[in-house]
Amino acid sequence: MQKKGNGQFRKKKAPAHVFKTDLKQLNIITPEVVVMVLEWIVLATIVDSLVGLIGIFTMKMSQKNLDKILFALVGFSAGALLSGAFFHLLAESIGPLGVQAAFIWLFVGFILFFFIERVLHWHHCHEGRCETHPVTYLIVLGDGIHNFIDGLVIAASFLVSLEFGAITTAIIIAHEVPQELGNFAVLVHGGFDRAKALTFTFVSQLTCVAGGIIGFLLAAQTGFSNFLLPFAAGGFIYIAASDLIPELHKETDTKKLATAFAFFIIGVIFLYIMKVLFE
Numbered sequence: 001m002q003k004k005g006n007g008q009f010r011k012k013k014a015p016a017h018v019f020k021t022d023l024k025q026l027n028i029i030t031p032e033v034v035v036m037v038l039e040w041i042v043l044a045t046i047v048d049s050l051v052g053l054i055g056i057f058t059m060k061m062s063q064k065n066l067d068k069i070l071f072a073l074v075g076f077s078a079g080a081l082l083s084g085a086f087f088h089l090l091a092e093s094i095g096p097l098g099v100q101a102a103f104i105w106l107f108v109g110f111i112l113f114f115f116i117e118r119v120l121h122w123h124h125c126h127e128g129r130c131e132t133h134p135v136t137y138l139i140v141l142g143d144g145i146h147n148f149i150d151g152l153v154i155a156a157s158f159l160v161s162l163e164f165g166a167i168t169t170a171i172i173i174a175h176e177v178p179q180e181l182g183n184f185a186v187l188v189h190g191g192f193d194r195a196k197a198l199t200f201t202f203v204s205q206l207t208c209v210a211g212g213i214i215g216f217l218l219a220a221q222t223g224f225s226n227f228l229l230p231f232a233a234g235g236f237i238y239i240a241a242s243d244l245i246p247e248l249h250k251e252t253d254t255k256k257l258a259t260a261f262a263f264f265i266i267g268v269i270f271l272y273i274m275k276v277l278f279e
Contacts, residue, residue: 038216041158044169045151045212051176052205055184055198070189071251075260077182078244079267081142081236087275089149089233102230109234113138114242136190136200138243139183142235144204149232150176151211159216180205182267186244 093102117138150172158165180201187197248264251257 037158037162038213040162040165041155041212041216042209044154044158044165045209048147048150048154048169048173048176048208049202049205051173051180052202053198054180055194055201070185071248071256071260072263073182073185074189074244074247075262075264076267077186078240078248079264079269080182080271081240081244081267083268083271084146085233085236085240087272089146089229089236091275093227093229093233097227097230105227105230106234106237109231110238111234112231113142113235113238116141117238117242136187136192138235138239139186139190140200140204142232142239143180143183143201144207145232145235147176147205147208148211149229151208151213152215154208155212155215176205189247 090102090106093105097105154165154169154172157167157169184197184201187200188194192200248257248260251260
């Protein structure tokens, strides 16, 4: 490989990205360059992780005002999870895995999340009383997997070029802001206080850093992330269909339900637009 003047890293006599070649070939580049790329990956993933603190902007809201927007945000999060699962995660996995394998891993994720919810339900609910809804922990788990995959993507983009890495990071952050705000709302709606919800969203967002470092070290093993994509999609579909949408059905106020449904559609459309604009 050789370093070009515009900061790109390319394999000699081949247009393939560094992420698609043997990581050992990075030894041809100076250690200083390798360290610089890793530093950029870590910095970008840390910045992305800060999105997990987006809920801090609601900390000064009164409980009454927060309750007014929680139901709408649950609807938005349900739509965003479904749209992200189908238009982003599943769509990206079909190419490298094939339709059948992608759907198999989607069902593996769906079934595992169903099993995990039952385990959490048994451990956190006693005599029919549940102080914290199991979906809160599923949101953290699913979001952690999603953010880990984001870290892999960020690492891959920086191994193409620093410029491409910065653009990709900005796109991922733009995608994460509304999703993390929706997740924060779901955690509060599920029984967490705002401080605990903020802590959990930030911790789950930190898996992006781990994904970036592992993506850099295992740059040649692209199939690893391919299997995680449909798996996470299955988990997101389960959360939206089994937990969030049923919560919307519980509302009897027609006006509130209409508002939540509108935000549900907005969540679906917003994630689809992000897919179209930055594909």
